[in-house]
Amino acid sequence: MSTALLLIPSLILDAALGEPKWLWSRLPHPAVLMGRLVQRLDDRLNDGEGRRRNGVIAVGVLVLSGLILGWILSWFGGLVSLLIAAILIAHRSLITHVQEVAAGLRLTLPEGRAAVARIVSRDTEQMTGPQVARSAIESGAENFSDGVIAPAFWFLIGGLPGLLVYKLINTADSMIGYRTETYEEFGWAAARLDDLLNLVPARLSAALIAIVSGCGRDWREIATDARKHRSPNAGWPEAAMARALGVALAGPRSYEGELRSFAWVNEAGSKSADAHAIDRCTEVLWKSWALALLLTVALALLF
Structure with a gap:
């Protein structure tokens, strides 16, 4: 059975059920288990001299683990594969988290700040x-690429082994891929491999967003804005979403009390985003998901 045919019910199951609390309150989510593996490698290898070498070894362990586990799980048939894919694709939970920010903003600013603090790593207290609305929109656009399109893409390309390798490396990047004294060397390999694995999905995500929002004609401007972003990949879906909504994204923000001057994406757009703009963002994300599903159906019919 083709991976495209398996991906169709996976996308639909995730969109319909998300991450049921009754299940994951009783069992550890696979993403949590992946995080524990990364943490164990961090604890054991991120010390002393040769941290970059040790980081490469850690990434090798993660890749090999994903390939072997994915290969073994594939033996259990298509049903197991599509269920695991549904669990590791996170569109419904992404929409839920972003909508919670809009709901919080409609109540009070502090509640909006509290909601957005759960999905971004920047300072939110002030x-x-x-700024709260823009942060939620940026998170929605970036995580549509990382949490939906990229895992679906690598499942299409490599089945369960491809999906698990991607999720392990993406988890590692989120935990150790920072340019800090602790992780500058050890997290280098994870960050660079994550950049490579997201190269195509990020641009595909931007294309989906641009098509469904009718701003495909602005692709050249989207590409220009994307290259201003500090990330080689996150700028693509953010730039497309900024054009889709007519807002400016990215720009200066604070981390651990330090204001950092990042470039604006779609600087000419409105900087006064609100809860309604977040609502429009989730509408674009649902339409983009629907287009991705249609393309998957087309692939299944063709192959």
Whole structure:
């Protein structure tokens, strides 16, 4: 059975059920288990001299683990594969988290800040309403690529082994892929491999967003804005979403009390985003998901 045919019910199951609390309150989520593996490698290898070499070894362990586990699980048939894919694709939970920010903003600014603090790593205590809204939109666009399109893409390309390798490396990047004294060397390999694995999915995500929002004609401008972003990949879906909504994204923000001057994406757009803009963002994300599903159906019919 083709991976495209298996991906169709996986996308639908995730969109319909998300991450049921009754299940994951009783069992550890696979993403949690992946995080524990990364943490164990961090504890054992991120010390002393040769940290970059040790980081490469850690990435090798993660890749090999994903390939072997994915290969073994594939023996259990298509049903197991599509269920695991549904668990590791996170569109419904992404939409839920982003919508919670809009709901919080509609109540009070502090509740909006509290909601957005659960999905971004920047300082949120002093955020204005527009800053909260922009942060939620940026998170929605970036995680549509990382959490939906990229895992679906690598499942299509490599089945369960491809999906598990991607999720392990993406988890590692989120935990150790930082340019800090602790992780500058050890997290280098994870960050670079994550950049490589997201190269195509990020641009595909941007294309989906641009097509469903009718701003495909602005692709050249989207590409220009994407290259201004500090990330080689996150700028693509963010730039497309910024054009889709007519807002400016990215720009200066604070991390651990330090204001950092990042470039604006779609600088000419409105900087006064609000809860309604977040709602429009989730509408675009659902339409983009639907287009991705249609393309998957087309692939299944063709192959």
